[in-house]
Amino acid sequence: xxxxxxxxxxxxxxxxxxxxxxxxxxxxxxxxxxxxxxxxxxxxxxxxxxxxxxxxxxxxxxxxxxxxxxxxxxxxxxxxxxxxxxxxxxxxxxxxxxxxxxxxxxxxxxxxxxxxxxxxxxxxxxxxxxxxxxxxxxxxxxxxxxxxxxxxxxxxxxxxxxxxxxxxxxxxxxxxxxxxxxxxxxxxxxxxxxxxxxxxxxxxxxxxxxxxxxxxxxxxxxxxxxxxxxxxxxxxxxxxxxxxxxxxxxxxxxxxxxxxxxxxxxxxxxxxxxxxxxxxxxxxxxxxxxxxxxxxxxxxxxxxxxxxxxxxxxxxxxxxxxxxxxxxxxxxxxxxxxxxxxxxxxxxxxxxxxxxxxxxxxxxxxxxxxxxxxxxxxxxxxxxxxxxxxxxxxxxxxxxxxxxxxxxxxxxxxxxxxxxxxxxxxxxxxxxxxxxxxxxxxxxxxxxxxxxxxxxxxxxxxxxxxxxxxxxxxxxxx
Numbered sequence: 459x460x461x462x463x464x465x466x467x468x469x470x471x472x473x474x475x476x477x478x479x480x481x482x483x484x485x486x487x488x489x490x491x492x493x494x495x496x497x498x499x500x501x502x503x504x505x506x507x508x509x510x511x512x513x514x515x516x517x518x519x520x521x522x523x524x525x526x527x528x529x530x531x532x533x534x535x536x537x538x539x540x541x542x543x544x545x546x547x548x549x550x551x552x553x554x555x556x557x558x559x560x561x562x563x564x565x566x567x568x569x570x571x572x573x574x575x576x577x578x579x580x581x582x583x584x585x586x587x588x589x590x591x592x593x594x595x596x597x598x599x600x601x602x603x604x605x606x607x608x609x610x611x612x613x614x615x616x617x618x619x620x621x622x623x624x625x626x627x628x629x630x631x632x633x634x635x636x637x638x639x640x641x642x643x644x645x646x647x648x649x650x651x652x653x654x655x656x657x658x659x660x661x662x663x664x665x666x667x668x669x670x671x672x673x674x675x676x677x678x679x680x681x682x683x684x685x686x687x688x689x690x691x692x693x694x695x696x697x698x699x700x701x702x703x704x705x706x707x708x709x710x711x712x713x714x715x716x717x718x719x720x721x722x723x724x725x726x727x728x729x730x731x732x733x734x735x736x737x738x739x740x741x742x743x744x745x746x747x748x749x750x751x752x753x754x755x756x757x758x759x760x761x762x763x764x765x766x767x768x769x770x771x772x773x774x775x776x777x778x779x780x781x782x783x784x785x786x787x788x789x790x791x792x793x794x795x796x797x798x799x800x801x802x803x804x805x806x807x808x809x810x811x812x813x814x815x816x817x818x819x820x821x822x823x824x825x826x827x828x829x830x831x832x833x834x835x836x837x838x839x840x841x842x843x844x845x846x847x848x849x850x851x852x853x854x855x856x857x858x859x860x861x862x863x864x865x866x867x868x869x870x871x872x873x874x875x876x877x878x879x880x881x882x883x884x885x886x887x888x889x890x891x892x893x894x895x896x897x898x899x900x901x902x903x904x905x906x907x908x909x910x911x912x913x914x915x916x917x918x919x920x921x922x923x924x925x926x927x928x929x930x931x932x933x934x935x936x
Contacts, residue, residue: 517908518871519630519836520780520787523620524773524821525597527643527792528589528799531847531857532865533886534809536562537580539849546849546885549806557876565814568822574876575825575834576869577934581880581889584845584861584896589645589795592844592861597651597788599900600927608645615650616917620900621786622654622661623925627909628785634730636661637779638788640668640675640765640772645795652788656917663788666734666775670765675734675775733782736771743827747774748819759804760812763797770820777827780837785907791817799843805856825869838871838906840899849885863888866899871906872935879934897928905930 531548533539538552538561552561555573562570569576586592586601590609594602598617618626625635642648642665654661667678732738748770760766769791776787792798801808821841828834846864847857863882869875880892901911904926911926 516836516872518838518906520785520833521621521624521838521840521871521903521907522773522776522780522824523597523786523788523903524839524841525593525643525788525790526799526817526841526843527593527790528795528801529592529843529845529847529859529864530799530813530817531801531805531809532580532863532882533847533849533857534563534806535566535814536578536865536867537882537886538563539884539886542849542885545851548851550810560876560878563814565810566818568818572822572825572869575829576839576867576875577873577877577879579866579868579879579894579899579931579934580863580882581892582842582864582866582894582896582899583889586845586861587859589800589844589859590649592859593643593649594651595896596842596844598655599897609649610646612647613650615653615655618655618657618661618915619652619663619788620903621663621788622657623900623904624786624907624909625663626654626657626661627904627913627925628907630785632783632785633727634664634779634783635785636663636788637666637784637786638663638790639666639775640768641790641793643790643793656915663786664730664784668765668768668772670768673736673768673771675736677730677734729782730779730784733778733784734775736774736778739774739778744771744774746827747771747823748816759797759801760792760799760808763812764793766792766812766816769816770823773820773824774827777824777831777833780828780833781831801847802852802856802858803854805847805851808856821867828870834870835872836870838873838903839867839869840903841867842899846886849887860887866894868902868934874934874936877934879931894931895928897926898931899928901926901928902930902932902934905932906935 533546534548534550538550539547540552540561541547551564553564553567553570554561555570557573560573560578562573584592584595584601586595586606588606588608591602591606594600594617597619599620600617603616621636621638628635638652642652653659653663664677666675668675736744772789772791776789779787799813801813821839824839825834828837828839843864845859845861848860850857852858863886880894881890882888883890904911904913909925911924911928911930913925914922915925916922
């Protein structure tokens with residue numbers, strides 16, 4: 459049932475698609491925990507039969523997507539292989555969690571403690587082996603048209619990011635449906651996976667930037683100039699409103715008018731400005747998320763990442779934006795290639811000292827903080843990179859790009875805490891059961907918002923497409 463292509467799982471093969479469809483219709487969407495024994499598995503098969511797909515009482519109100527740009531090692535985080543040979547197992551030990559049978563790397567102790575509050579999808583797979591292609595697939599749910607490649611010149615975005623799709627189709631339209639922070643990520647040029655694409659500029663996010671020196675967040679394009687007071691701003695707004703209905707005087711399209719209108723509304727939006735002002739947050743909370751963290755300097759890779767000191771604070775801002783009414787927040791964990799999760803060399807030290815400590819601290823703080831504020835059930839948190847890392851350690855002590863199998867974490871939003879969906883083989887190389895494609899992850903997010911993943915959209919040539927190129931993983935939710 460599984461086609462072998464160069465000895466690996468090909469998720470695009472017809473046989474693979476048929477297998478995935480079989481999985482979606484059967485017992486496998488039960489959100490099975492890692493400790494489920496074979497006897498219980500047979501019982502689950504027997505009782506599942508033709509039961510209808512899981513239903514969730516209430517759609518979510520918000521989503522926070524944490525994008526770990528560069529590709530974390532799944533083997534050195536949430537899918538360890540302690541019984542594999544040393545050249546695959548690596549240096550890290552594993553630790554137990556509250557979920558029977560579920561172990562994770564020793565370097566995420568805070569998240570390990572919260573394992574009964576999140577689910578792991580250990581069988582995510584696609585075929586893009588380069589950062590730009592892989593990022594596009596991971597964040598839009600669709601592969602880059604054409605060959606797998608890095609981009610050395612700007613390329614228009616085609617398919618919408620998941621946040622943009624939610625911004626366009628979510629029934630509860632808000633003034634700021636989608637925000638992205640604390641920068642636009644890029645390899646050589648900004649990767650075309652961060653906006654509306656064929657859905658248009660109106661589906662682009664509100665882009666929030668961080669000032670590392672001042673430790674401040676702002677939408678720079680919306681900061682009024684010093685000489686523009688409230689009265690002048692009001693006068694300009696009135697003039698625009700008066701002229702916008704007279705095409706002979708102001709020649710703007712409906713889309714441009716909508717953008718101008720949105721800009722004026724945002725300038726007057728006190729909730730968003732306050733959400734970005736972390737001085738309003740108790741220092742104890744800021745420290746809980748991680749503040750001013752600096753790994754031991756080693757002069758390379760992640761230790762030099764832009765705004766690395768603010769990685770924990772980014773998630774605190776995300777929580778504050780959700781409280782201020784933003785529907786979808788994307789947090790880009792790193793900005794640029796070569797200074798992110800892409801640990802081709804010295805990978806264990808990088809994960810141990812620079813990458814995992816702040817991720818463990820801030821993501822666990824976010825989950826607990828959302829729960830304490832009564833927001834976790836209505837907010838889905840998803841943590842993903844664009845791919846995982848090679849099972850075999852390379853000659854420079856790192857792992858290379860590996861889209862064939864990797865792990866995604868989901869918390870809140872009705873997800874079954876402690877569930878593990880799918881599995882990788884003994885080396886963490888390929889899905890051993892129930893493969894998932896990025897289109898399934900996108901469909902899951904849309905479905906949880908009450909958006910039909912089969913909603914029809916159209917490409918530049920007017921051809922119809924499904925909003926999501928996959929199906930929701932419904933059995934991960936109660």
